[in-house]
Each structure stands twice: as structure tokens, then as C-alpha cells.
Amino acid sequence: MFIVTTQTLENYGAHAESGKFADGQNYWKFKGGDTYLVEDLDREQDAMAFVAALVMENGIGYKEYPSAVMPVKEWAWGLPDDGGEEQSCRDYYLSQVKRVSPNNLKDRKTVNDRTWITKGMTETEMEVML
Numbered sequence: 001m002f003i004v005t006t007q008t009l010e011n012y013g014a015h016a017e018s019g020k021f022a023d024g025q026n027y028w029k030f031k032g033g034d035t036y037l038v039e040d041l042d043r044e045q046d047a048m049a050f051v052a053a054l055v056m057e058n059g060i061g062y063k064e065y066p067s068a069v070m071p072v073k074e075w076a077w078g079l080p081d082d083g084g085e086e087q088s089c090r091d092y093y094l095s096q097v098k099r100v101s102p103n104n105l106k107d108r109k110t111v112n113d114r115t116w117i118t119k120g121m122t123e124t125e126m127e128v129m130l
Contacts, residue, residue: 001129002047003075003097006033006055007067014061033067035075035093037121039101044069050102072129095120 008031017025034055038047048069057064082088099118107116 001072002038002041002044003068003070003072004036004038004047004051004066005068006036006051006064008033009063011061011063019060033064035097037072037097037099039099040103041101044071051100054100072126076126076130091123094123094126097121 009028010031011019011026011028013019013025013027017023019025019027036051036054038050041047041050048066051066055064056066079093080089082090097120099121104116109115
């Protein structure tokens with residue numbers, strides 16, 4: 001299992017102008033991204049390509065692309081240790097993970113359907129994966 005993170009960019013120049021580099025009206029800013037837990041694939045490059053196929057967008061006003069891939073264990077080591085606090089930063093990060101698998105694509109109703117993606121994981125689930 002792997003974690004793939006994405007990065008998004010927004011072109012503020014496309015809000016009121018053409019947003020094109022050729023016109024000098026581009027103004028790109030980094031925005032957020034998402035964290036995907038990719039299950040049922042054995043290689044990092046397959047996990048990254050799978051997430052790219054799901055989310056990659058390359059428009060004049062918005063872009064999203066995979067930016068990093070790593071084993072779940074490596075990602076888990078980088079999570080903050082909040083010492084078991086009731087509302088922890090660590091729990092928030094775990095709750096935001098989007099769980100995807102190529103085996104679940106059959107549940108997708110349309111190409112843009114995202115209802116089959118499960119969101120969140122618990123500390124216990126993560127420990128089982130490690």
C-alpha cells in the first residue's frame with residue numbers, strides 16, 4: 001500500500017483575463033492537495049499512475065497532479081505524535097485520507113463519480129497496515 005499526495009494550482013489570471021502565459025496574464029498560486037491511500041497495487045509507480053488517472057487536471061484555471069508517493073509506513077512515521085490528545089492533528093490527517101483501489105472502479109457510476117472513494121482511516125487501521 002502506498003500514499004500518493006497531490007498538489008493543486010490555481011491561475012488567478014484566468015479569473016478576469018485570459019490566464020495565458022503568451023498574454024502575460026498568468027498568475028499561478030499553489031493551493032492544497034489531497035492524500036490518497038492506494039490499496040491493491042504493489043509498485044509505487046503504479047500507485048502514482050492510478051491516482052493520476054483519477055484526479056489529474058490540466059486546465060487554464062486549475063491544475064491537479066500527483067506530487068509524491070511513498071510506502072504507508074514512511075508516511076505514518078511523518079505524522080505528528082499528539083500524545084493521545086482527544087482532538088489531535090494526527091487524527092485530522094488520518095480522517096482526510098482518501099482510500100482508493102483499482103478493484104473498486106467497478107463501483108464507479110460515471111467517469112467523474114467520486115462516491116466510491118472512501119474517506120478517512122483510524123489509528124487502529126493504520127497500525128494494522130504497518
